[in-house]
Amino acid sequence: MNAQSRTKLNQTPEWTALGKHREQLGQTHLRQLFADDPERGTGYTLRVGDLYLDYSKHLVTDETLRLLRELADATGVAGLRDAMFRGEKINTTEDRAVLHTALRAPRDAVIEVDGENVVPAVHAVLDKMAAFTDRIRSGEWTGHTGKRIKNVVNIGIGGSDLGPAMAYEVLRSFTDRSLTVRFVSNVDGADLHEAVRDLDPAETLFIIASKTFTTIETITNATSARNWLLTGLRADQDAVAKHFVALSTNAEKVAEFGIDTANMFEFWDWVGGRYSYDSAIGLSLMIAIGPDRFREMLDGFHLVDEHFRTAPPEANAPLLLGLLGVWYGAFFDAQSHAVLPYSHYLSKFTAYLQQLDMESNGKSVDRDGQPVEWQTGPVVWGTPGTNGQHAYYQLIHQGTKIIPADFIGFAEPVADLLPGLVAQHDLLMANFFAQTQALAFGKTPDEVRAEGVAEELVPHKTFRGNHPTTTILADRLTPSVLGQLIALYEHKVFVQGAVWNIDSFDQWGVELGKVLAKKIEPVLTGTAASAAAGGGEQLDSSTAALVAAYRARRGR
């Protein structure tokens, strides 16, 4: 559908129909929905690759799902999806194709951007990464002094950090334990300090990951890392070649920094930063888990890409998850979405999803630049489940807000868990199943009374239930399963952006802060033309007072 001629979302008949349906649904309880349909727990499920997805504990009926699919039809989700897979420039504000799906396409696929098949270049870079990985892991690649590389430090931020840092944690049990792999992102010097303080520079490889190679945090940390290395080795610039490689789209800036472009692993402007960890940005991960495991992960991504592209709407998992989010945002006023993994290895999973979802769909104008009149992306949050149970679950169970949540768990513990710890997995998973049950069905006042609870405590011990959750269960956390999970969320975010008619692939909202920081920094250091006046810029009275207090504390 042409964005220019598109009817506003909240003026479509499909939206109106959903609104009416919501009114009819009223306070209908999940207890009722389950009582009405004994097959609900098995019927409202999908299987995608290795993922078993249960959406029965959602506040939906067959009619809700039908109306939501009609909304997807009316808003042209399938058309936009096909345009994305074809390599059309659907990121209109940046005039770019959106082709992270090409990063995991098989060698013989043909995907064209501006008339050129991009798949051979994708595989050429993957092959180059694999060859480099093998040289590092075998010890063939040595540092400037001839020592074997034992430490790998990835320096990047946002999409050039969160993906590999998350996936490294997730796949720890598949990593080469003889290598130390660390991730530095924060421009706070403490981050780099803690990452390198116990490392031998002669054994350390820095991977500078930056799509643009202009990101101030990354270039600042990379420069400091270079100084640390050269000082530690008492070497000159020549040492850089054996200790620094770059992951970037910008060869000119890489060369300017002093990294040989032969040691650069390329990607392309049609890979968004938050969609990039299966590109060259994943090099640190590939070094940690090896090329074969990395390719298994890509196959997992591809499996879900194909599912999203070809599965019918009623069995299409990303479509379903995306539409459920639209439903709660629009018709239940849900403001946030919790992602609660029951796996310690997924401890950085939600942080990764925050960028994926919130940088993509945190928009308030539509594709034509008109203000939207409906909720867009939710606040995404969460930490591993059992820890959350002893912290914020109270609010999810008994607070005043509705917080749809995803529960992610695995039937088997990871392969190399110490034998004595394997038994704990049943307890972990008992909590996993118990929580979605408690959230859905709650505990009525009568049930509380039946336990002999004093009347004045009954309201406090009642759980109203009816809190919607999705359960995602897989047999085991493997590289392929990780790829499947990430692709599932990528496409869910895509579906929501398509329905809301926003550009999910730009991120103009990060720019203003960057520009202002550039202006304020010389004021802090006293190198601005007129520090008091904000380097020629008039600071507002609050910021001016804060800056003055800072400068005074630093003796300036």
Ligand SMILES: O=P(O)(O)OC[C@H]1O[C@](O)(CO)[C@@H](O)[C@@H]1O
């Ligand atoms: O890879 P780069 O160019 O250093 O950018 C890092 C991150 O900065 C952002 O542009 C936001 O500032 C993200 O979209 C991106 O992932």
